[in-house]
Amino acid sequence: MKIYGVAILAAxxxxxxxxxxxxxxxxDMSGNLGGVGFAMILLILLNDYLNKKKLLVxxxxxxxxxxxxxxxxxxxxxSATQNVKAAxxxxxxxxxxxxxxxxxxxxxxxxxxxxxxxxx
Amino acid sequence: xxxxxxxxxxxxxxxxxxxxxxxxxxxxxxxxKVTNNKIPAAAIAISFGLFIAYFxxxxxxxxxxxxxSGMALLGGAMLRDxxxxxxAMGASFSEIxxxxxxxxxxxxxxxxxxxxxxxxIAYFMGFTDAKSLTTIGAGACTFIVGPVTGAAVGxxxxxxxxxxxxxxxxxxxxxxxxxxxxxxIQLNNPHTAMIYGGxxxxxxxxxxxxxxxxxxxxxxxxxxxxxxxxxxxxxxxxILYYIVQQFI
Numbered sequence: 001m002k003i004y005g006v007a008i009l010a011a012x013x014x015x016x017x018x019x020x021x022x023x024x025x026x027x028d029m030s031g032n033l034g035g036v037g038f039a040m041i042l043l044i045l046l047n048d049y050l051n052k053k054k055l056l057v058x059x060x061x062x063x064x065x066x067x068x069x070x071x072x073x074x075x076x077x078x079s080a081t082q083n084v085k086a087a088x089x090x091x092x093x094x095x096x097x098x099x100x101x102x103x104x105x106x107x108x109x110x111x112x113x114x115x116x117x118x119x120x
Numbered sequence: 121x122x123x124x125x126x127x128x129x130x131x132x133x134x135x136x137x138x139x140x141x142x143x144x145x146x147x148x149x150x151x152x153k154v155t156n157n158k159i160p161a162a163a164i165a166i167s168f169g170l171f172i173a174y175f176x177x178x179x180x181x182x183x184x185x186x187x188x189s190g191m192a193l194l195g196g197a198m199l200r201d202x203x204x205x206x207x208a209m210g211a212s213f214s215e216i217x218x219x220x221x222x223x224x225x226x227x228x229x230x231x232x233x234x235x236x237x238x239x240x241i242a243y244f245m246g247f248t249d250a251k252s253l254t255t256i257g258a259g260a261c262t263f264i265v266g267p268v269t270g271a272a273v274g275x276x277x278x279x280x281x282x283x284x285x286x287x288x289x290x291x292x293x294x295x296x297x298x299x300x301x302x303x304x305i306q307l308n309n310p311h312t313a314m315i316y317g318g319x320x321x322x323x324x325x326x327x328x329x330x331x332x333x334x335x336x337x338x339x340x341x342x343x344x345x346x347x348x349x350x351x352x353x354x355x356x357x358x359i360l361y362y363i364v365q366q367f368i
Contacts, residue, residue, distance in 0.1 A: 009205065020272070020357075023358060031273050032272045033272065033357055034357055036201050037351065040204075041350065043205055048213055067203045070206075071200075073140045073141070074199050075195070076168065077169065078196075078267060079167075080188075081192045082280055083280075084181060084281050087281035098290045101260035102297075106305065106320070109312065112225055113306065115221060
């Protein structure tokens with residue numbers, strides 16, 4: 001049943017939120033520290049484990065895949081509900097940050113690609 | 121007219137499904153007919169979202185208009201984080217081993233470098249509080265890491281909108297630049313494609329950029345980009361936010 005997949009996803013999400021919240025308290029900072037990231041790691045581990053044990057039937061998987069196909073639409077809805085008028089004042093920041101930060105990452109690709117080759 | 125608005129308002133989330141569905145359809149159409157599939161439809165759709173937010177009011181964008189209140193629920197933190205977590209299904213630790221040490225380094229480095237380069241530029245452009253700097257740095261990773269981080273650290277809606285815009289521009293920039301510089305960075309084998317995905321993190325930009333370069337490389341780049349996005353959601357609102365707080 002598809003709901004099994006949705007339930008697995010919900011379990012990973014909630015445990016991630018608990019861990020993120022716990023870290024927030026531990027470091028005495030407001031907010032949820034990396035809850036989404038922890039939840040993603042949990043889902044990857046669980047997915048690997050269930051696949052190895054052949055417990056993940058396609059029907060269950062569909063329940064999770066539905067939500068992953070919804071993420072761009074959800075991000076679109078989120079974009080539509082932001083304070084864009086105020087953000088436009090800082091429009092140049094967006095352009096400059098995006099181009100420079102991305103260019104630096106591009107430049108480093110050949111360097112990092114060499115790491116494995118040197119070892120070999 | 122009032123009747124229609126009342127019904128739409130009462131069924132806000134359902135109406136939001138319809139609105140977003142129409143936006144997605146139009147974006148795919150524009151992507152196909154106008155840009156010949158060169159710009160990812162996801163980037164067009166998100167730009168479309170930011171564009172219509174402009175017609176709303178203040179903090180809540182389009183959701184400030186009664187009939188569109190459901191957009192705030194569909195695009196709210198809960199459904200957003202839930203659907204983002206589900207994208208981890210596209211990643212697997214046994215697959216990532218094939219990328220080797222260089223792949224793992226690229227996943228971490230792609231986040232850390234984009235974050236700090238973005239944060240430092242924002243600092244010199246007049247942002248001085250740790251929450252805004254962290255959110256803008258996270259936006260330099262991807263349009264997902266930005267708002268996830270912004271919500272986690274409690275940044276303003278305005279800064280979150282900037283972080284989404286940064287991520288969208290990055291996605292488009294990666295898409296356009298990849299086929300042009302593919303030869304210069306020797307992007308012609310699975311190994312480099314994995315490092316490229318890890319360094320650039322933006323799954324939509326990486327997938328579209330690789331598709332325009334060499335279709336066979338898409339799964340390799342998309343895998344490490346997905347990992348990198350997850351790594352961003354993990355590191356930005358936690359360790360990296362903590363480091364920013366020590367400096368500010």
